[in-house]
Amino acid sequence: MYQHVRFHSNEALFQQSVFLVTGGAGFIGSHIVDYLLEHGAAEVRVVDNLSEGRIDNIRHWLQDARFKYFEGDICDQTLMEKAMNGVDYVSHQAALGSVPRSIKTPQATNEANVTGFLSVIDHARRAGVKRMVYASSSSVYGDHPVLPKVESQIGNPLSPYAVTKRVNELYADVFGRTYGLKIAGLRYFNIFGPRQKPDGPYAAVIPLFIQSIMDSSPAYMNGDGGQTRDFTYVENAVQANIRALFSENEEATGKVYNVAVGERVSVLEMYDILREYAGKGLDPVHREEREGDIRDSLADITLAKTYLGYEPQVKMREGLRKTLEAFRVLSI
Numbered sequence: 001m002y003q004h005v006r007f008h009s010n011e012a013l014f015q016q017s018v019f020l021v022t023g024g025a026g027f028i029g030s031h032i033v034d035y036l037l038e039h040g041a042a043e044v045r046v047v048d049n050l051s052e053g054r055i056d057n058i059r060h061w062l063q064d065a066r067f068k069y070f071e072g073d074i075c076d077q078t079l080m081e082k083a084m085n086g087v088d089y090v091s092h093q094a095a096l097g098s099v100p101r102s103i104k105t106p107q108a109t110n111e112a113n114v115t116g117f118l119s120v121i122d123h124a125r126r127a128g129v130k131r132m133v134y135a136s137s138s139s140v141y142g143d144h145p146v147l148p149k150v151e152s153q154i155g156n157p158l159s160p161y162a163v164t165k166r167v168n169e170l171y172a173d174v175f176g177r178t179y180g181l182k183i184a185g186l187r188y189f190n191i192f193g194p195r196q197k198p199d200g201p202y203a204a205v206i207p208l209f210i211q212s213i214m215d216s217s218p219a220y221m222n223g224d225g226g227q228t229r230d231f232t233y234v235e236n237a238v239q240a241n242i243r244a245l246f247s248e249n250e251e252a253t254g255k256v257y258n259v260a261v262g263e264r265v266s267v268l269e270m271y272d273i274l275r276e277y278a279g280k281g282l283d284p285v286h287r288e289e290r291e292g293d294i295r296d297s298l299a300d301i302t303l304a305k306t307y308l309g310y311e312p313q314v315k316m317r318e319g320l321r322k323t324l325e326a327f328r329v330l331s332i
Contacts, residue, residue, distance in 0.1 A: 002035040005235070005313065007242040014246070015040040020087045022046075022074050022120055023094030025053030027196045028135070028188075031238050032091050037061055047083050048094065049073045051112075057195050074116040077123075084127040089245050092120050092134040095164075099139065099292040102161035113164035118171060125179050133244040134172060136185040136256055137165040138230075138297055147264075148300040151187070151256055159292035169256055182253040184244040186237070189260035189299050193234030193319060194326035206231070206320070209271050210327045213281040223289035225268030228296045230260040233319025236312045243308040252307045260299030261312045273317060277324050 008014050019036050023029040024046030030053070036044045045068045046058060061067040072079040074094050084090075095113050096102070102109040117134070124132045139162035144155030157163045168185065175181045190204075198207035212219040240259040244252065265273075268284065275281035304310035314322070 001031075002038050002235075002238065005239070006039065007035075007239045008039070008246045009248070010246060016042050017088040018043040018045070018086055019089050019091065020045045020047065020083060021091045021093060022048070023053060023092070024048055025050060025055060025058050026093060027057075027193075028191060028234060028237050029053065029091070029093035030057035030195060031193070031234050032093065032241050033058060033061065035238050035242060037064065037066060042066065043068065045070065045083055045087065047072060047074055047079065052095075052097065054195075054197075075111065075119050077119065080119055080123045084123040084129070087124075087127055088130045090120070090124050090129050090132040091241050091245065092117065092132065094120070095135060097161070099159040099161050100290060102159050102164070103292055106160035109160050109164055113161070114167050117168045121171060121175050121181070121183070125175060125181050131182045131184075131245055131253065133184050133186060133241050134168060136169055136187045137162065138187050138189045138258070138260075138299065140166045140169065140187060141294070141297075143294075147296060148262070148298040149258060150300045151258060151303055158294065173254070176254045184253050185256035186240050186244065186259045187256055187299075188237060189230040189232050189258065189297060191232050191234055191237045191259075193323050196323075198327075205267065206270070206274075206323065207327070209274055210324055213274060213278045214327065216280065216282065218282050218285045219271060221267060221271070221284040221286050222293065224286060225271070225284060226266050227293070228264040228266050228298065229270075230262065230264050230297055230299045231270060231316045231319070232260045232312070233314040233316070233322065235314050236261065239313065240304060240308065240310050243310050247308050249307050255303065255307065257304040257308060257310070258299040258301050259304065259310070260301055261315055262299055262301045263316065264296070264298040265316060270316070270320070273320055274324060277321055
């Protein structure tokens, strides 16, 4: 899938490096694993408890001698010490996502996203990794009204999930300044693409819409559908991770970056594009707005362009087409 793109420059260093991807059986994590192994990484390790991930996402690598899978929790200290030993680079993707779930079960979200993050970052520090990149979220912008969102301007968080991601950023900053850990955070803006789960009570909106189109069932839309988002195809998230891990800019670490396209579209417009490409789909059914959601979201990606050389390769329309095609293949 990723052999046609290359986001790193030092091929020799890349192919002799050992990587750990937490949450590597999940949606974004498994795409990062694909990129690493398709481009010849010496070894890729995955820690995943499969609470969010699926073994099918990494099944095609299980027989590869360069791939090592540790099924377990990032809060398991013995497992993390073993998984982190000898690792050069860490991409931390493991988390309990979903704003609504965090409102319903804040303690579980905190355990996975804060205690789990601290476990990963502390083991990375003790193992002496060269660099760590972690997934943050655009939810940290909270109630800050200004668009586009700029990394230096955040508001009050609107959900327990947003709190956990902000705490991650604070811990990362402290570990960088106190221990000298080279670390960078990525504030994801509505990442979507193949392998994003359409099932479960906390499924994201795009796979839910695609599933409803495929099933010829109603698509439920929170509020009036006029909410805007900076929908970002998963390949762009992979690019940001690889560039952040291997940036040769000495000032690239110790920062948090927006990962997005820098364009926004309403949820209703996005659904109409899906229906256009699919050639079918019922009119949406509107319901009450969801607690903890922001109204509008749009990223300024200047910082990532400047320090990482990040440039989104796949815009929303192309990403929706790719995702729709992948779901159709999977549904046969």
